[in-house]
Amino acid sequence: MTTDTVTKPRNPYWQLWRTTPKEVLYLMLGFPLAMTGFGVAISLVATGIGTLAIFLIGFFVMILALYVGRGFGLAHVNLLEWAGRAKIQRPDWQDDRAATGFGGWISATLGNAHYWLYLLHTLILSFVLTLITWTLSIGWLSVGLTGISAWFLDGEVQTGDPDWSLGAWFFGLFGVNTASWNLEIADNIVAFIIGLIFIATLPFVTRGLVMTHWWLARALLSSFKSDGLRREVQSLEESRGAALSAEGHSLRRLERDIHDGPQQRLVRLQMDLAAAERQLDVDPEKARQLLSEARAQSAEALEELRALSRGFAPPLLLDRGLVAALDSVATRAAVPTTLTSELPEAFVLPGEVERASYFVVAELLTNVAKHAGAQHAEVQLSVEHADDRSWLLVQVSDDGQGGAAVLADHGLAGIEERVRGVGGRLEIDSPAGGPTAITARLPLPKASAERAPVAL
Numbered sequence: 001m002t003t004d005t006v007t008k009p010r011n012p013y014w015q016l017w018r019t020t021p022k023e024v025l026y027l028m029l030g031f032p033l034a035m036t037g038f039g040v041a042i043s044l045v046a047t048g049i050g051t052l053a054i055f056l057i058g059f060f061v062m063i064l065a066l067y068v069g070r071g072f073g074l075a076h077v078n079l080l081e082w083a084g085r086a087k088i089q090r091p092d093w094q095d096d097r098a099a100t101g102f103g104g105w106i107s108a109t110l111g112n113a114h115y116w117l118y119l120l121h122t123l124i125l126s127f128v129l130t131l132i133t134w135t136l137s138i139g140w141l142s143v144g145l146t147g148i149s150a151w152f153l154d155g156e157v158q159t160g161d162p163d164w165s166l167g168a169w170f171f172g173l174f175g176v177n178t179a180s181w182n183l184e185i186a187d188n189i190v191a192f193i194i195g196l197i198f199i200a201t202l203p204f205v206t207r208g209l210v211m212t213h214w215w216l217a218r219a220l221l222s223s224f225k226s227d228g229l230r231r232e233v234q235s236l237e238e239s240r241g242a243a244l245s246a247e248g249h250s251l252r253r254l255e256r257d258i259h260d261g262p263q264q265r266l267v268r269l270q271m272d273l274a275a276a277e278r279q280l281d282v283d284p285e286k287a288r289q290l291l292s293e294a295r296a297q298s299a300e301a302l303e304e305l306r307a308l309s310r311g312f313a314p315p316l317l318l319d320r321g322l323v324a325a326l327d328s329v330a331t332r333a334a335v336p337t338t339l340t341s342e343l344p345e346a347f348v349l350p351g352e353v354e355r356a357s358y359f360v361v362a363e364l365l366t367n368v369a370k371h372a373g374a375q376h377a378e379v380q381l382s383v384e385h386a387d388d389r390s391w392l393l394v395q396v397s398d399d400g401q402g403g404a405a406v407l408a409d410h411g412l413a414g415i416e417e418r419v420r421g422v423g424g425r426l427e428i429d430s431p432a433g434g435p436t437a438i439t440a441r442l443p444l445p446k447a448s449a450e451r452a453p454v455a456l
Contacts, residue, residue, distance in 0.1 A: 013203070016203035016204065016207060019083065019084040019207075020202060020203045020206055020207075022082065022083045022084055023083050023084070023203075023206035023207060023209075023210045024137065024141065024202075024206055025083075026079055026080070026082070026083035026210060027133055027134055027137040027206065027209060027210065028134070028137075029079065030076070030079065030130050030133070030134065030213070031130055031131075031134040033072065033075060033076065033079070033130075034076075034122075034126045034127050034130035034131070035127070035130075036072075037068070037069075037072035037076075037122040037123075037126065037127070038122065038123065038126075038127040040068055040072075041068050041069055041072070041119060041123045042123060044061055044062075044064055044065035044068060045062070045065050045119075045123065047061050048061035048062035048064075048065055049062075063106070063109060063110070065119060066109060066110075066115040066116070066118075066119055067115075068119075069115065069118040069119030069120075069121070069122040069123065070093070070114075070115055070118045070119075072118075072122040072126075073118035073121050073122055073126075073217075073221050074090075074118075076121070076122075076126060076213075076217060076221070077090075077217055077221055080210070080213060080214050080217055083210055085210065085211070085214040086214070088214075088217055088218055088221060088222045089222050089223045090222075090223060091114040091221075091222065091223040091224070092114075092223065093112065093114065093115075113224075114221075114223075114224075117220045117221065118220070118221060120220065121216070121217070121220045121221060125216060125220065126213075126216075129212065129213060129216060130213075133209040133212065133213065136205070136209060137205065137206060137209055140198055140201075140202060140205050141198075141202065143194065143195065143198045144195045144196075144197075144198030144199035144202060145195065145199070146191070146195060147191045147192055147193075147194045147195015147196065147198060147199075148192055148195035148196055148199060149195070266297075269294050269297040269298055272290050272291075272293050272294040272297065273290075273291075273294050275290050276290035276291050276294065317354060317355070317358050321349075321354070322349055322354045322357055322358060322381070323339075323341050323343065323381070325354075325358050326339055326357070326358065326361050326379060326381070327339050329358070329361055329362050329365065329379075330361075330365070330379055333365045333368075333369065333377065334365075334369035335365070335368050335369050335372075335374050335375070335376065335377045335398065336375070336376050336377070337365060337376070337377040337378065337379060338376075338377075338378050338379070339378075339379045339380075339381075340378065340379070340380045340381070341380075341381040341382075342380070342381060342382040342383070343381050343382070343383060344383070347383075349392065349444070350444070350445060352422050353392055353422060353442050353443075353444065356418055356419065356421070356422045356424070356440075356442060357381075357392065357394045357440070357442060359418060360394055360396075360415055360418060360419060360440045361379055361394060361396060363414070363415050364396040364415065364438055365377060365379075365396065367404075367412070368396070368398045368400065368436075371400075372398050372400025372401060372402075372404075372434075372436060373400045374398035374399050374400030374401075374434075374436075375399055375400075376398065376399055377396065377397065377398040377399075378395075378396070378397050378398075379394075379395070379396050380393070380394075380395040380397070381393070381394060381395075382395075383444070384441075389443060389444070390443075390444040391424075391441045391442065391443060391444060392441075392442040392443075392444055393439055393440070393441055393442075394439065394440040394442065395438065395439040395440075396437075396438050397435060397436060397437040397438070398434070398436050399434060399435050400434050400435070400436055401432075401433065401434050402430045402431050402432050402433050402434035402435065402436050403430060403431075403432050403433075404428055404430035404436050404438065405428065405430070406426075406428065412426075412428070412438075415440075419440045419441075419442065422442055422443070423442075423443045424440055424441050424442040424443055425440075425441050426438065426439070426440055426441075427439045427440075427441065
């Protein structure tokens with residue numbers, strides 16, 4: 001018998017109250033932050049403009065003003081995110097010009113529109129908006145707290161005019177004659193109701209005021225679309241370079257392996273065949289022995305060539321997919337290895353991601369056997385959604401001695417280059433003494449087709 005669990009819908013109003021304390025604190029803290037930013041920025045800008053005739057002083061004072069605007073803008077964005085608002089993508093502060101020297105840094109700073117927008121936000125827009133929202137929030141909160149507490153603290157509402165009654169005015173709006181009433185009680189009742197209304201609506205007010213700040217910050221302080229495109233181009237260039245480096249590394253390794261393995265066996269085979277040919281007429285028994293050795297050498301060379309070919313295009317990967325190919329790798333591993341796959345059934349992976357995953361696992365398991373001193377290893381496959389896209393996570397962990405690190409011209413360096421070659425990244429968690437967990441995060445396309453499930 002199965003029991004279905006019914007999740008009660010959350011009350012949207014009480015959900016607003018969960019972030020109201022932070023929003024109130026944001027509106028309170030935002031005021032001194034905006035005032036301080038305005039004061040410092042306006043002083044620097046005024047000084048910079050006033051000393052422009054003295055070129056170096058005015059010039060560098062204006063640059064300092066840009067950095068002050070940047071600092072206060074980032075503090076404002078961080079405070080907004082702390083108050084529960086969505087993350088705002090930070091801009092790129094420097095471009096390639098900044099790496100060309102002092103002049104390039106100056107050019108990259110003055111030519112970056114983000115600096116000027118942050119200064120504009122600190123100097124004018126944040127100052128004006130914060131002044132308005134702080135006044136509204138203080139007023140709203142004061143009326144609410146005064147209304148619900150005045151009866152208990154003072155005994156009656158102090159209106160400032162002994163001839164005017166809040167209760168008489170309020171009930172008079174509805175045509176009620178309060179001549180025979182105790183107006184002190186009526187005043188306190190009306191004040192309590194008004195205060196309760198203001199407190200009850202406080203979450204809507206604070207949310208609206210904070211969202212106004214967030215919309216302004218997103219419009220002025222977030223990165224441009226061109227920044228994302230530039231980062232994407234840079235990432236693609238780095239991936240291309242990593243892919244070429246990984247390819248060159250693989251070719252050099254293949255050349256070395258062929259030279260040290262099959263080539264030596266084939267040279268020995270050629271020598272055995274030549275010796276057997278000379279012995280055919282003189283000593284047939286000796287020739288037969290040499291031919292037998294040559295046959296063994298050819299079998300071993302063939303096996304080594306097959307092993308090397310698996311490092312380039314394993315047929316099982318092409319025919320039955322990644323899970324089946326990795327199951328075969330785990331079965332053949334020198335260290336006992338288990339494979340766990342959390343991939344959805346009929347999930348399609350791009351060919352380059354499949355190949356990279358296969359080689360990463362194969363090389364990592366080889367490293368485990370050579371260096372880790374482990375008794376057991378595990379391979380895990382899963383999909384994660386982060387950074388507005390999906391990622392294939394390929395993790396190889398072992399219970400060995402740990403201490404794994406990326407070193408130049410070593411195995412993990414080649415694996416990292418292969419991962420970067422498809423736009424991914426390698427994450428290593430290997431404290432001294434173990435255990436070790438190495439995860440390759442490989443990007444997946446936003447839309448993936450389905451294919452028939454693979455049977456193992």
